[in-house]
Amino acid sequence: MHGRLLAPVAVVALAALAPAGCSSSLSSTSSSGSPATSSGAAKPASPASAQPTSGNQLQDAYQKVIADVLPSVVQITTADSLGSGIVYDDKGDIVTNAHVVGTATTFAVTLANSTKSLDASLVGSYPDSDLAVIRLSSPPSGLKPATFGDSGKVQLGQITLAMGSPLGLSSSVTQGIVSATGRTVPEPRTVGSPGAIIGNMVQTSAAINPGNSGGALVNLDSQVIGINTLAATEPQAGGAAAPGIGFAIPASTITNIADQLIKQGKVTNSGRAALGITARTSFNQQFQPAGAVIVAVTPGGPAASAGLQVGDVITKIGDTPVDSLNALTTTLASLTPGSKVTVTYIRDGNARTADVTLGTLETTS
Numbered sequence: 001m002h003g004r005l006l007a008p009v010a011v012v013a014l015a016a017l018a019p020a021g022c023s024s025s026l027s028s029t030s031s032s033g034s035p036a037t038s039s040g041a042a043k044p045a046s047p048a049s050a051q052p053t054s055g056n057q058l059q060d061a062y063q064k065v066i067a068d069v070l071p072s073v074v075q076i077t078t079a080d081s082l083g084s085g086i087v088y089d090d091k092g093d094i095v096t097n098a099h100v101v102g103t104a105t106t107f108a109v110t111l112a113n114s115t116k117s118l119d120a121s122l123v124g125s126y127p128d129s130d131l132a133v134i135r136l137s138s139p140p141s142g143l144k145p146a147t148f149g150d151s152g153k154v155q156l157g158q159i160t161l162a163m164g165s166p167l168g169l170s171s172s173v174t175q176g177i178v179s180a181t182g183r184t185v186p187e188p189r190t191v192g193s194p195g196a197i198i199g200n201m202v203q204t205s206a207a208i209n210p211g212n213s214g215g216a217l218v219n220l221d222s223q224v225i226g227i228n229t230l231a232a233t234e235p236q237a238g239g240a241a242a243p244g245i246g247f248a249i250p251a252s253t254i255t256n257i258a259d260q261l262i263k264q265g266k267v268t269n270s271g272r273a274a275l276g277i278t279a280r281t282s283f284n285q286q287f288q289p290a291g292a293v294i295v296a297v298t299p300g301g302p303a304a305s306a307g308l309q310v311g312d313v314i315t316k317i318g319d320t321p322v323d324s325l326n327a328l329t330t331t332l333a334s335l336t337p338g339s340k341v342t343v344t345y346i347r348d349g350n351a352r353t354a355d356v357t358l359g360t361l362e363t364t365s
Contacts, residue, residue, distance in 0.1 A: 014099050014190060014213060014230060061220050065161055066173055068222035071112050072146035073215055075165040076120075076134070078104040084164030084215030085109070085134065086146050086224060088258055092139030094120065095258045096214030097229055097249075098127040099190055107134050112171045124261035127194050128270065128363070129253060130187060130229060133261040146216060149223030151252035154181055154202060162206035162228050162246070164215020176206030176244065178225075184334040185230060185247050186326070197326075199272070199333035201247045202226045208246030217248040226250050267363045273335040274361035275308075275343070276301020281324040282313045291315045291346065292328040306354040308345065315351070316344035332358070 072087040076096055083100030087093075094109065101107070101122060108117040118136050125132035136143075158178045166172050180203035189195035204217060208231045217226040226248025234242045253271065260267045278296035281289050291313040297304045314322050317331045318341050335341065337360040344353050 014097075014187060062161065062175065065218055065220055065222050066163075069146060069161075069216060069218050069224070070163055070171055070173065071144045072224075073112055073163045073171065075110040075168075075170045076100055076214060077108040077110070077117070078102060080104075082165065082168055082211055083213040084211065084228070086214070086216050086227065087143055088133065088262075089145050090139070090143050092120075092136030092143065093123065093258070093262055094134050094136065095227065095254055096132055096134065097227060098125045098130045098132040099187070100214045101125055101132045101134060102190075109134070109136060110170060111140070124265045124267075126257050126261065126267045126270075126363075128196050128272070128361075129257050129267075130196050130198060130249065131227070131254060131257045131261075133258050146224045147222060148251040148255055149219060149221065149225045151200070151202075151225065151250040154178055154219075154225050154250070156180065159220050160204050160206050160225070161218045162204065162208055162212060162215065162248075163218060164212040164228055166207070166209035166211045168211055174207040176204050176246075179203040179205050179245070181250075182334070183247060184330055186330065187230065197329050197333045198229070198249060198253075199335070200250050200253065201229070202250055204246050204248060205244040206246060207244075208248075209241075212246075224251055224254075227254055270361045270363050271337070272361040273332045273337050273339060273358040274301075275303045275332065275356060276359050277303045277308065279314070279325055279328060281326075289324040292322055292325045302356050302359040303343075306343070306356040308343065308354055308356075309347070311347070313346040314343055315346060317341055332361075 074085045074094060076083050076085045081102055085094040085096035088095045105122045107120040109120045110117050120134045120136045123133040123135050156178055160176055160178055162174045183201040183203050184199045185201050186197045187195055208228045212228045215228045216224045217228055219225050228248050230247040232242040232245035256271050257267055276298035277294045279292040279294050282291040282293035284290040293313045294310050297310055314328060316322055320331045322328045335358060337358055339358045341356055342353050343356050
């Protein structure tokens with residue numbers, strides 16, 4: 001399923017955290033208690049209270065998933081950020097967000113239920129899909145890789161658990177559902193992200209907070225269905241978090257990019273659709289964005305094969321209007337290589353169309 005997130009009143013914030021904000025914003029609390037007592041003997045439990053309920057079964061399911069997956073979720077610390085990661089294999093490879101690693105090449109990794117940090121180094125980063133892989137220098141025995149699910153089987157309403165280190169609270173778990181699939185979401189530009197536009201994301205109501213980036217979004221079959229990446233914010237509320245709106249990069253994208261980074265140290269097949277052009281935003285006589293004008297065409301590429309030329313102004317992809325380069329990029333991010341689309345464009349003042357079979361976005365990593 002493919003779709004677009006059109007949110008003129010909402011933006012998204014990367015869920016990474018600067019370590020300096022952790023210790024100052026958190027305080028630890030403790031409590032103690034003792035069993036309630038009474039002057040009479042304790043009453044035996046009634047038969048009804050001993051019977052399992054649907055609530056008990058769901059709780060048991062949650063606890064099983066947490067026991068299965070949480071050991072595979074780690075905390076990653078750099079000189080200027082803190083995030084999460086997922087153990088990818090038993091060789092010590094850990095997949096996370098590119099904006100978590102930023103420009104760092106060495107990292108401190110803390111495994112679940114551990115206070116000892118382990119050294120790790122960068123394997124490769126692909127900011128265009130906001131994914132990266134780091135590797136433990138000395139992987140401990142018993143390292144538990146996560147199991148990744150089938151992105152095509154993710155459905156609305158499925159229960160999800162988000163695992164990671166929100167606000168530096170390692171091994172934290174929140175719960176929600178799959179709220180939508182196929183979202184195309186723009187990221188804000190940061191040191192670790194070029195302002196990538198990521199397609200086919202999973203939207204979830206499970207809370208995703210700073211520090212959750214790179215952590216696991218998991219189904220009740222103990223499978224990772226996405227990497228926690230973004231949380232929505234409300235500009236009209238001063239950038240406050242929009243409750244219950246978070247986004248995760250799907251498992252299929254994770255495994256595709258991670259496998260290439262591990263095997264080759266770079267990405268050669270992005271899995272992202274492309275027209276095979278270079279373009280910029282076109283403006284009308286009122287200086288308003290009015291399309292994406294082609295400034296270069298890749299010889300033999302999809303656009304060239306369909307007859308598109310330098311100077312053509314793209315105004316629509318399929319039924320989706322294109323009024324800027326950003327709109328064109330967002331639309332293409334929601335599509336897949338090999339898809340056939342009708343491109344509407346303006347040439348010499350006349351509207352025309354061309355049927356284009358989309359290619360694959362070239363990589364520079």
